[in-house]
Amino acid sequence: MNQNARSKPVDVVVVGMGARAMIYAQETLRHPEMLHIVGVADVNPQAVRLARDTFGIPEERCFSSSEALASVPRFAQGAINGTMDPQHVSTTLPLLRRGYDVLLEKPFALDQYQADLLLSCARETGRRVMICHVLRYASFYRRLKELIVSGELGHIINIQMTEQVSYFHESVSYIRGKYASPEICGSGMLLSKCCHDLDIMAWLMAPNHPACVTSLGSVFQFRPEMAPSGAGSHCLLDCPIQRECHYSARHLYLEYPQRWANNIWHDCGHEGASEEEKLHLLSDPANPYSRCVYRCDLRIVDHQSVMIGFSDGATGTFCMNGGATASSRTIHLTGTKGEAAGCFEDDRLTVSLISPQAPGGRQVRVENLTPAKRGAAHGGGDQALVMDFVALLRGEKPSLCSTTLEDSITGHRLVFLAEDSRRQNGEMLAF
């Protein structure tokens, strides 16, 4: 790659200009020297207009679908696909066939069949697909990967990971919102939420490969039998206990709106609604966001555990609990020479190495990671991912975190098998 090409911004189009794609696209405003949005396709004309006006896209490069965009000769190097989960494969295939390299949101496929279809299309067309596994780019997980690759911890014997999903995130997204509905998001919580975690586990353990998987999970809490005594069916209409309930829609979406409530107004097309309008909208009997969380006929799990055996005998466990006090991800790696542990939200790792000469027989150090990025979504991973996509389009060497399709398939396959195992009451399945 010559210096001239490197200094020019890469041109990209966006397909599915929703909340996620807008986060990535806004990097063009911060870094116009790196990338430039030159086209958009969305089935929602409002989303197309917003993109056109925000990024100055000419009218003739605004399209109503991925197919329509792909029907004209390619006019950019790459495409960012931010459609919802069930559209990922059908909207990416035409882009690959038209010659675009694609940055695709996770989960990149809903099942193994779709995953294989996408992979074979990428191979046939010779195009590259990068998956938005943004957590790999967060300093916390990147540092863990560096530690493993350096050999400081020895051979990894066990990896334990947990994901706690706060009660307000759980209820807005996985009980009342679009990720609770297999019709809208096409899958259960392990794929829509935790494909990141199983991707991290597969990536950290690579080149060691999973050999078998087992999983258990259920709807433990969010069912009618667990409703507090006297609870109604709609927070604002018929619930005498809504003032005391942790899941009151009034508390969560009107009184403390910073807690994920923005998702609601975006997802139901009422971004920018006034407080009065919000109260009116939530009082509608048909509004899904004011349903009693215990009476939503939940069809996805609210907690799940997965156990994985690796080909060299190492083991991994992952536990997700929805309805926790706060959101957090923790990890504990045990190797033959030492351990590393920490909580992603703290952006801090404790590394402990076997050392017979040291006091207590071990050396312990605490690594504080990029405090400047603390509070940034996904630990700064969103922004770093976009820059890695730019590097990929420029033909530069992929980073240690690079999340190509081939490289991401193991984590997704772990999810597909864990879900099969859970449906078979924890049957151990070969990878």
Ligand SMILES: NC(=O)c1ccc[n+]([C@@H]2O[C@H](COP(=O)([O-])OP(=O)(O)OC[C@H]3O[C@@H](n4cnc5c(N)ncnc54)[C@H](O)[C@@H]3O)[C@@H](O)[C@H]2O)c1
């Ligand atoms: N990487 C992450 O950490 C992360 C975090 C949250 C969400 N996500 C994923 O991002 C994706 C998008 O989520 P979102 O909240 O931005 O959704 P969204 O609903 O805000 O955006 C989706 C957009 O796609 C458009 N669309 C739908 N069908 C289309 C089609 N056939 N062609 C073109 N456009 C189409 C919709 O009109 C909408 O504008 C989801 O797959 C979600 O799982 C990823």
